[in-house]
Amino acid sequence: GENVEQHPSTLSVQEGDSAVIKCTYSDSASNYFPWYKQELGKGPQLIIDIRSNVGEKKDQRIAVTLNKTAKHFSLHITETQPEDSAVYFCAASSGTGNQFYFGTGTSLTVIP
């Protein structure tokens, strides 16, 4: 089955700096890679996703890159703000009907 690894487990950055979270996956059949943000006591919220037919996707301060050959994808947050502080999960899936495999999460703290 799929194995998704996520690093780092914790990350602290100064407000205004960039944050990068990386994930690797093992199943070459995976073709959909969402990122979720989870605030304390709440469910995960989809913040951005990428499909395997593109290498990069951007939405304002958030971007995701995908390297299919190396089987890794990354979340980039620029100009971080304190409200970006949360736990971020990556996931991989081989299709809309198939289950998601989640990374272990990254706790991001943005220091004002």
Add this chain to the structure above:
Amino acid sequence: GAVVSQHPSRVICKSGTSVKIECRSLDFQATTMFWYRQFPKKSLMLMATSNEGSKATYEQGVEKDKFLINHASLTLSTLTVTSAHPEDSSFYICSARDARGQYFGAGTRLSVL
């Protein structure tokens, strides 16, 4: 769009009682619904996958008689924790999927005394 409503958000119950958690997709029809359990500072652990009108598929190690799942319609799935015990205390999260993606409810904090 893509709102998943989960109720209750928090429940406290006595050991031995059963608790039902509801999950609804409010503005879309979910082809599949999922139930996850999350321990403090841990990732989401998939418990079961359910399709409307079909029996749920449980992950290895998850007791189907303990965690009853009913997927009555394309917009509603329920998880019933039967004869709850303190070790069942956890954060339970449902998720609903359609062709666009997978969306999560806000979670239910279950505390069994």
